[in-house]
Amino acid sequence: MTAIETIGLSYVYPDTTPAFKEVNLQIKAGAKTAILGINGSGKTTLIYHLNGIIPAQQGEVKIQGLTVDKKHMQEVRKKVGLLFDNPDDQLFSTTIFNDIAFGPRNLKLDPATVNQRVKEALDRVDMAELAQRPPYCLSLGQKKRAAIAGLLAMKPQVLAFDEPFSGLDPEAAVHFRNILDQLVDEGATLVYSTHDVDMAYGWADEVIMMKSGKVLACGEYDLLRDEALLREASLPMPALAKLFKNHEEKPRTVEEAQAIIEGTKLLSQHQIIRLDIEK
Ligand SMILES: Nc1ncnc2c1ncn2[C@@H]1O[C@H](COP(=O)(O)OP(=O)(O)O)[C@@H](O)[C@H]1O
Ligand SMILES: [Mg+2]
Incomplete structure (x- = not known):
């Protein structure tokens, strides 16, 4: 099923810089889709179209079949949780609690339901103990989690996140x-x-490769093994794809790669032992 669709979407900034042209996409429901591209590819501008922060100039965006326009804006904003690259653009209240409560209060939910939503959202991101802190007293990782909690309190079905991992340490x-x-x-x-x-x-699960405002390709994650495509996108090949290029197995994580390498080592030890026995 398709969750997000863009049809002939083009956008030119007021200073005449084009962000992207004729973008046609169908993004699968219930999947994790990465929009990949070097700086200036058009990723942020595209993400900002998904909840109407940037209204479509030419073409159309549909969220679960609903056109993102003035008429449907309220419904769209309920469906799509948009995370800014910089959480300081998202957090503006005096405390984390008030920040997360802002959306549910706007929906005119009663105070008990608002409290419940905030509590649930804080628990989801492991931040219950920081509810009364002002946002500026948090680390970047905590700010990102607080910003997500603010989105979760609205129970969105679509999460549109701009560079969600930028600036986070590996553990975060x-x-x-x-x-x-x-x-x-x-x-x-x-x-x-x-x-x-x-x-x-x-x-x-899925990737969309962009370069200079054009979608070069979209499909499953294994597009990231396509050398010609990566060259066109000016992106490097993922380290594991490169290491296992001529290998039958294609691990996606270091753990999978480790198991394959250790399995191969075990096999070769086993073969050595067999050769010894056969001698
Ligand atoms: N506010 C703006 N005004 C003018 N041009 C912009 C603005 N924001 C982005 N651009 C331009 O639009 C293009 C796409 O930018 P952007 O969507 O930010 O790409 P990405 O997120 O992939 O780095 C770039 O050429 C960029 O310089
Ligand atoms: Mg960007």
Whole structure:
């Protein structure tokens, strides 16, 4: 099933810089889709179209069949949770609690339901103990988690995240990925922008490759083994794809690669022992 569709979507900034042209996409529901591209490819501008922050100039965006336009904006904003690259653009209240409560209060939910939503969202991102802190007292990882909690309190079905892992240390990135995996397991659709080919190779279900405002290709994560395509996108090949290029097995994670290498070592030891016996 398709969660997000763009039809002939083009956008030119007021200063006449074109962001992208004729973008036609169908993004699968319940999957993790990475929009991959170097700086200036058009990723952020595209993500901003998914909840109407940037209204379509030419062409159309549909979320679960609903056109993103003025008429449907309220419904669209309920469906799509948009995460900015910089969480400081998202957090503006005096405390994390108030920040997360902002959306549910806007929906005019009663105070008990608002409290419940905030509590659930904070628990999801492991931040219950920081509810009363002002946002500026948090680390970047905590700010990103607080910004996500603010989105989760709205119970969105589509998560559109701009560079969600940028600036996070490796441990925070793993934590963040686990939170997102859980949301996708529960049925959410995740579309996120990145230039990290290794992370996309190991983690995304689908990829959209962009360069200079054009979609070069879209399909399953294994597009990231296509050398010609990567060259066209000015992106490097993921390290594991490169290492196992001439290998029958194609591990996506270091753990899988390790198991294959250790298996091969065991096999070769076994073969040596057999050769010894046969002698
Ligand atoms: N506010 C803006 N005004 C003018 N041009 C912009 C603006 N924001 C982005 N651009 C331009 O639009 C193109 C796409 O940018 P962007 O969507 O930010 O790409 P990415 O997120 O892939 O780096 C680039 O050429 C960029 O310079
Ligand atoms: Mg960007």
